[in-house]
Amino acid sequence: MGEGMSLKRLLRLSAAVAMAALMSGTAQAQIARFSDEEVIARGKRVYDANCLACHGVDAGGITEDWHIPDAQGRYPPPPLNGTAHTWHHPIQALAHVIREGTQKQGGSMPAWKDRLTDEDVFSVIMYLSSLWPDEIYQAWAERHEP
Ligand code: HEC
Secondary structure, eight states, X not given: OHHHHHHHHHHHHHHHHHHHHHHHHHHHHOOOXXXXXXXXXXXXXXXXXXXXXXXXXXXXXXXXXXTSOOTXXXXXXXXXXXXXXXXXXOHHHHHHHHHHOSGGGTOOOOOOTTTSOHHHHHHHHHHHHHTSOHHHHHHHHHHHOO
């Protein structure tokens, strides 16, 4: 009987440990959202001046068919507000697309490296990510968390 009790206690204990691990795991996964309003406001100014014409008001895109290429194989500009797959790319990859564009690969996104500073590029990415719902922001942030 002594043994039975201790086994039960052991099981209860390991369940408690597993639960605690699970809960702290969940807590760790919550990465604080970037919240520097000045940077986000600067990013919106950069966006409205340079990107809005192609990627739409509030980054909502200009066509629902952004995933369908034209006869030359070029894709229309996707929305950048979290409804397309912008958030699949870590911050470095987004900065690369914005700096270099996609014209060398046959796409139609212009390069911005001669027109925007690194700070502009960072600000515009933080503005865009500020538009994303929490789950999407978290999934994105986990991709480039150190
Ligand atoms: C002339 C139209 C045009 C302008 C202006 C433009 N883009 Fe794009 N952008 C595109 C197109 C088209 C694509 C799709 C990639 C391709 O060419 O295949 C794209 C793709 C992107 C992507 C990758 C999205 C993804 O989900 O992979 C990002 C990020 C992006 N643009 C950001 C910007 C930012 C920031 C600006 C302003 C500084 C900007 N774009 C200005 C046309 C444009």
